[in-house]
Amino acid sequence: MDNATNDTAMAPGLITRFATIVGDANVVTEAADLAPHLIEDRGLYKGSTPLLLKPGSTQEVSEILKLASETGTAIVPQTGNTGLVGGQTPRTGRADVILSLARMNRIRDVDPVANVLVADGGAILADVQKAAEEVNRLFPLSLGSEGSCRIGGNLSTNAGGTAVLAYGNMRQLCLGLEVVLPTGEIWDGLRRLKKDNTGYDLRDLFIGAEGTLGVITGAVLKLFPRPVGHQVALAGVASPEDALKLFDRASTLCGSALTGFELMPRLGIEFTSRHIAGVRDPLSEPHPWYVLIDISTSDSAQTAEVMVHALLEQGFEAGLVRDAVIAASVTQQTALWTMRESMSGAQKPEGGSIKHDVSVPVSKIPHFMAEAEKAVLAAIPGARICAFGHMGDGNIHYNISQPISADMAGDKQAFIDRWREINAIVHGIVLAAGGSISAEHGIGQLKRDELARIRPPIEMELMHRIKKAFDPAGIMNPGKVVTMPSTI
Known part of the structure; x- marks a missing residue:
């Protein structure tokens, strides 16, 4: 466990020493100015800090870390503060210093x-x-x-x-x-x-x-x-099984020209259509599932056009595709991708959302989807499952919105309080399928303790050895990824 004392104070003399490195104009100490840097996007973690530094060069970063190492000052690197697991958020009740790279943007x-x-x-x-x-x-x-x-x-x-x-x-x-x-x-x-x-x-x-x-x-x-030809299509399908079969055909037909294959549920389309300006379902009737297909070619636009038509023709003939639309312009391509990229944000107006960033072997995606749905609905009847993501690489964002039933609709916090419980259910199914509990968001604070439970002891021991070798004073982003004894 992290044995750091609950102490947010920092000696004025130390603040002055840090300020000398970056210049007074690049030191932030006012609470109102620090506030946006203390909370991550989902609001799960909120930290505290007496000081944010904005170095302008690698040499200034070096001087900051030398001083931090000398004085036992914890440093939390922060870039865009867009992380989703609390990895960029300082601890609560500590004198962690945020090191922002905002000025180092060349x-x-x-x-x-x-x-x-x-x-x-x-x-x-x-x-x-x-x-x-x-x-x-x-x-x-x-x-x-x-x-x-x-x-x-x-x-x-x-x-x-x-x-x-x-x-x-x-x-x-x-x-x-x-x-x-x-x-x-x-x-x-x-x-x-x-x-x-x-x-x-x-x-x-x-x-x-x-x-x-x-x-x-x-x-x-x-x-x-840069690709010469680019085409995007949206297809309605009956199930993740049919989507997987269509992906297999797309991989065979398009090879390296297949640059995207995204799986989306009907619920996700409804959320984005309802809450994201300009987004609508371009198909004539609703479908249980949708796939977004992106094809990029190096020779000509015609090649991309031929590929997408051939793929959809195969899909229709095999009974895998129920309906489809091909973007007729760059504007329409962008609109189709906006539907997918805004899906997570479109859940916010729907109330509480418990989220998972997981990956499973591509061939096991349908099985994972089915097993996870059964388990989640057994735990929370009426939960609205919005599972979407990168089917081509096995990365599924298994997000769950709170029920709209009368007993749950108004109690967002009660739903969010079950985050760990539902994570354990979903992650158990992921691990049984040979998958990962973190596909692309990282470990941060959110999954740190779970990582220690699921990885073999020798693997965690090697991580601890690496951490100790590089950071013997324990100043670098303490409390994230691995737990180390610390007095900082």
């Missing part, structure tokens, strides 16, 4: 010939995408929060998004890192090589570590040629 270099881009850890994802587009290249990571999330956070959580099927997650999209260690030492691993077999791959230790081993201040990212 695109350092773009090399379209080598297909690489070098960015600060605080660079906004949308700005990275734009910088790639300006040289006719693609950075494929795409998230609903891309206008505010930042590269350092994307890497620290090994973000996935909607294009993992074709391009991989952030681990696959990164060639090299620049990291400031808890001691203040700077590791310059900004290598642009696709082949480099020279010892341990230190890069992979920091990707997905959620700021517990160091602060990612720079990254070399992979770029790709």
Whole structure:
């Protein structure tokens, strides 16, 4: 357990020493200004801090961590504050200092010939995408929060998004890192090589570590040629089983041109149509399930058009597709993707929502869906299950909205209070299927204790050894991912 004392105070002299590093203009101490940085999007975690620092360079980050290590000051790295497991939120009742990378937002270099881009850890994802587009290249990571999330956070959580099927997650999209260690030492691993077999791959230790081993201040990212042809279609299907069969046909027919295959329930379509401006179901009648198909080709728009028509024709002939629509313009493509990307946010107006970010082997998705539905409805009759996600890579966001029955409709907190109970039910089914309790959101605070329960002891011991080796003083994002004895 975390044995830290309940102490939010910080000596004025120490605040002054930190302020000297970044300049008074880049120090935040006022409660109103700190407030947005103390709570995560779902409202599950709210922390406290006496101080937020905004360094402007890797060297300033280094000086901050040197001082933190010397004084035993806990540091919580924070980029866009868009995480969903409390990994970026300071602890409650502690003097954790937030280290914000908001000022470190430069695109350092773009090399379209080598297909690489070098960015600060605080660079906004949308700005990275734009910088790639300006040289006719693609950075494929795409998230609903891309206008505010930042590269350092994307890497620290090994973000996935909607294009993992074709391009991989952030681990696959990164060639090299620049990291400031808890001691203040700077590791310059900004290598642009696709082949480099020279010892341990230190890069992979920091990707997905959620700021517990160091602060990612720079990254070399992979770029790709921009697709020439792009087509998006929405199909209504009867069941996840039929969706899986259609995915198998899509994979065979389209190969690497299949860049997205998203599964959505009817309930999710209703939520987005009801609460998201401009969203509507484009099919003539409702269907139990929907799949969003994204195809990108390198040669011509005609090829993408031919592929999507051929796939849907096969789907109709096999009785897998009940109805479908093909986007006739970029605007319509965007509208179809908006329906999918806004599905989680559309649950908020519906009351309490218990959420899961899980993955199972693709072939087991229908079985998981069926078993989880039975178990959840047995526990909470009338629960509204909105399970959607990246069917192509097995990542399902198994979200559950509170019932609308009279006895539950007005008691959001009573429903949210069952979060852990329902998590245990769903995660048990996930693990029985050989899946993971965290597909792309990370561990943070939300799943820290559960991780310790489900992983083999030797695996947890190795994680503890790594944490202790990199962060012997225990200053880096304490209380996240792994539990370490601490007095900080």
